[in-house]
Amino acid sequence: MTLTLWLTFLVAAILISVSPGAGAVNTMSNGLRYGVKRSLPAILGLQLGYGAQIVLVGAGLGAIVASSTTALTVIKWVGVAYLVWLGIQKWREPVMEAVEEDQSAISHRRQFWNAALVNLTNPKATVFLVALFPQFLIADAPHGPQLITMGTTLILVDCLVMLGYALLASQLFRFMTTPQRQRQMNRVFGGLFVTAAMALASFKRAA
Structure with missing residues (x-):
């Protein structure tokens, strides 16, 4: 992959990550409640899910999933149900005074796997990657190194963008000084998760 081609791909990767979606909502929700660290x-966790999607597409299985209406539909509705469940959980989440220190380790594991499932159950990512990768692959060059370069770029860019989202959300923490404000914010993010679920439910693969 030439430098010019990689820079073009980098711009595409940045636009992909910056575009608001379920992953961004998940990150901002955690950033507001827990801070960046x-x-x-x-x-x-988001990167695990994203990386699995990249490996899936790179191995050629993504094309099979993308071409199978049944497989894509099943994945889509699992993702919809999961996002709705996250929204309900966020809506009902207790204020931060109720979060005890000895629960932090469990919370970290739960955060990781919740986020991983957000990306794993997103068929839009599979379809998008199937459409994106061929645009940048050089046909007469080994595909493995090119896919590794693109996959690494996507994950590193997404990490940085998600850190930015978490940092932005954490700045709102000082305004969340009362239980009432915290409940309101929990309900805002709960609503955003459900909105993301509705957007995913309305997703239709281009013919």
């Missing part, structure tokens, strides 16, 4: 497990 304690949001890292969720950010890493």
